Amino acid sequence: MARRTSDRERGFALSRVIAIVNDKGGVGKTSIAANLGGQFAGAGYRTLLVDLNRQANLADDLGYRGTDIDDEGAGLLGSVISGTPLRPAEDVRPQLDVVCGGARLEDLTPIMVSRLQHHGREAFRVLGDVLAPVAADYEVVFVDCPPESTILTDLALASARWVLMPTKSDLGGLLGMTLVAERFTLAREINSRLGLLGVVLFATGTRARAVQGEALAAIDEAFGGSSPRFETTIRHAERTAQDARRLGKLAHELEVEAAAQPAWWEELRSGSRTRRVSATAASVAGDYRALGIEVLTALQAAEDAEKSEKGRRPRAGARRKARA
Numbered sequence: 596m597a598r599r600t601s602d603r604e605r606g607f608a609l610s611r612v613i614a615i616v617n618d619k620g621g622v623g624k625t626s627i628a629a630n631l632g633g634q635f636a637g638a639g640y641r642t643l644l645v646d647l648n649r650q651a652n653l654a655d656d657l658g659y660r661g662t663d664i665d666d667e668g669a670g671l672l673g674s675v676i677s678g679t680p681l682r683p684a685e686d687v688r689p690q691l692d693v694v695c696g697g698a699r700l701e702d703l704t705p706i707m708v709s710r711l712q713h714h715g716r717e718a719f720r721v722l723g724d725v726l727a728p729v730a731a732d733y734e735v736v737f738v739d740c741p742p743e744s745t746i747l748t749d750l751a752l753a754s755a756r757w758v759l760m761p762t763k764s765d766l767g768g769l770l771g772m773t774l775v776a777e778r779f780t781l782a783r784e785i786n787s788r789l790g791l792l793g794v795v796l797f798a799t800g801t802r803a804r805a806v807q808g809e810a811l812a813a814i815d816e817a818f819g820g821s822s823p824r825f826e827t828t829i830r831h832a833e834r835t836a837q838d839a840r841r842l843g844k845l846a847h848e849l850e851v852e853a854a855a856q857p858a859w860w861e862e863l864r865s866g867s868r869t870r871r872v873s874a875t876a877a878s879v880a881g882d883y884r885a886l887g888i889e890v891l892t893a894l895q896a897a898e899d900a901e902k903s904e905k906g907r908r909p910r911a912g913a914r915r916k917a918r919a
């Protein structure tokens with residue numbers, strides 16, 4: 596009975612955990628994690644980002660690489676080894692905390708291999724176990740998953756309530772997505788609540804409608820015929836992407852910076868040679884805002900449907916009270 600109660604609490608604490616997954620590299624997982632995290636936090640939602648990547652690009656996108664908070668994944672590794680709750684670094688932005696990834700996560704794979712040998716696939720639940728006690732403090736948690744790393748992504752799939760899957764419309768992105776579809780089905784054996792929140796097309800030209808059509812048909816096929824997908828696509832904007840990683844700023848922060856910089860002819864006249872921020876940041880920020888709204892709407896719709904199925908379900912505010 597005690598086990599059932601604690602499973603229910605765990606499920607509730609993890610009910611807003613969204614794993615951002617695609618086995619293919621470079622399809623926008625980290626950019627979407629960082630920018631959605633920033634959008635939600637900016638809108639006043641207590642938000643947590645968990646970085647499961649050894650290369651930890653989230654540290655670049657949010658500008659904390661090499662700072663005091665950057666433990667290179669040591670905290671996450673230690674929590675998984677000892678089974679103690681994660682301890683996020685606080686206030687990377689107002690309302691936005693982060694569990695850092697990094698080189699120390701190298702050691703996680705052999706540890707998990709050994710545990711899998713002893714305990715089978717149930718061992719993947721450990722991330723949820725160490726995340727649940729802190730997840731209750733947040734209104735939304737995004738887990739940024741690595742490419743081509745079965746074990747780390749399986750950890751995320753075993754603890755998350757939702758999968759958000761970015762893809763490019765090329766063959767590589769679609770293939771990565773098909774692999775996720777297979778692992779998604781396996782993960783549901785130990786995490787029956789796991790659901791696909793939606794697929795989002797990333798860095799796809801807005802005019803490539805025919806290609807997008809093919810990509811969306813492949814998504815349907817991979818997830819058995821009826822996959823939810825977001826209307827919003829994140830436009831291709833290389834200069835904004837470079838500005839973001841160079842400056843450690845999110846698209847909406849670059850938008851503010853671009854608006855504040857002097858007109859190019861004034862800079863030319865004054866002889867200033869500072870590198871300008873691309874004005875496209877405003878459009879990219881708009882894409883992330885639209886995606887954020889869609890994600891929130893999808894979450895709320897799913898939760899309302901679940902509530903009406905099961906009767907009563909506490910709201911986000913009640914989550915924080917219950918924890919206090």
Ligand SMILES: Nc1ncnc2c1ncn2[C@@H]1O[C@H](COP(=O)(O)OP(=O)(O)OP(=O)(O)O)[C@@H](O)[C@H]1O
Pocket residue numbers: 619620621622623624625626627648652740741742798829830831832833836837840879
């Ligand atoms: N809107 C955009 N248009 C074009 N390129 C972008 C855009 N946003 C980000 N990028 C760039 O695309 C590359 C891949 O993005 P990102 O790192 O978010 O993908 P990922 O799926 O997390 O990759 P990995 O699997 O290697 O972790 C990065 O170099 C990033 O700077």
Ligand SMILES: [Mg+2]
Pocket residue numbers: 624625626648652739740741
């Ligand atoms: Mg990444």
